[in-house]
Amino acid sequence: MVAINTILKKQELPTRVIDARSNDPVLEARVMDVAARFICSCGACGEKPLEICKCDTAVEERQFIRGLLQSGRSLDQVTLEVRDRYGWAKPDFTVSPDSESRVSGRSFDAISDSGVAGAGTLRLPDRDGVSKSTELPSQQRKTSIAMVTDRNDVFSHFTCPCGRCGIDELKDCECNHPRGAAEVKGFVDEKIRENRFTVAQLIDEVERTYGSRKN
Known part of the structure; x- marks a missing residue:
């Protein structure tokens, strides 16, 4: 036995x-x-x-x-x-825009060789069909897909929504209460893994699901 x-x-x-x-x-x-x-x-x-x-x-x-x-x-x-x-x-990772088009057919915001996030260039077709590199304007960078490094930017727009821990800043809270910081941060991480939301869209998703957005 x-x-x-x-x-x-x-x-x-x-x-x-x-x-x-x-x-x-x-x-x-x-x-x-x-x-x-x-x-x-x-x-x-x-x-x-x-x-x-x-x-x-x-x-x-x-x-x-x-x-x-x-x-x-x-x-x-x-x-x-x-x-x-x-x-x-x-x-700070870089790939060739040609590789992007072969894999998925989508445009790609390549990060510059300096390794500075958001300081990339975008390959655009010229009038004669020849590709050229153009600096991404700051507004266009804001519409880029959110990455793990954008988590705190999202968190900074909210207070902890649990209503129990008394911590004003979501980014500083780690509580495990229902609808608390751990749950919200896990929600944001899951959305980032989907690789289809901008920071602004993530902020809207959190507000729609949990509320507690700062004024």
Whole structure:
């Protein structure tokens, strides 16, 4: 009977995702090159860089990257596919606009080589059909898709909506009350992972769902 219980307990243990690294050092270096452009998307490990995080989600993402690279895709193409599937790209990663058009057909706000978030250039067709680079105006940057680095910008527009903790600033609160800071921040993180909301739209989503927007 004890032996049966032991077997059952072993069967109940969660299955860990295996980090199945290859023996190809060049491939593994390329996997890390792509992973370095992202933060782990699980939302529970403290926003660790994807290349060093050891949680199951991070291992799964790196395995996804590895498989795409083994299929012959370029670093830029893999970066875009990871971004579209998992989100949580760092604000300073750069891909070729040509790669963007091949992967999804959408325009892409490329971040400048200086690594400054929001200081990118946009490839635009000239009258003769030749692409040219144009500095993104500040207003257009505000319409860019929100990233994990925009979280506090969203939080700063709200007080904690739980009504119990007495903390005015949502960004400073970590309460677990119903409709509290932890719930709201998780809601924002989930919306960011969807990779389709601007900061302004996220603020509207939070206000519509939880209220407590500052005047």
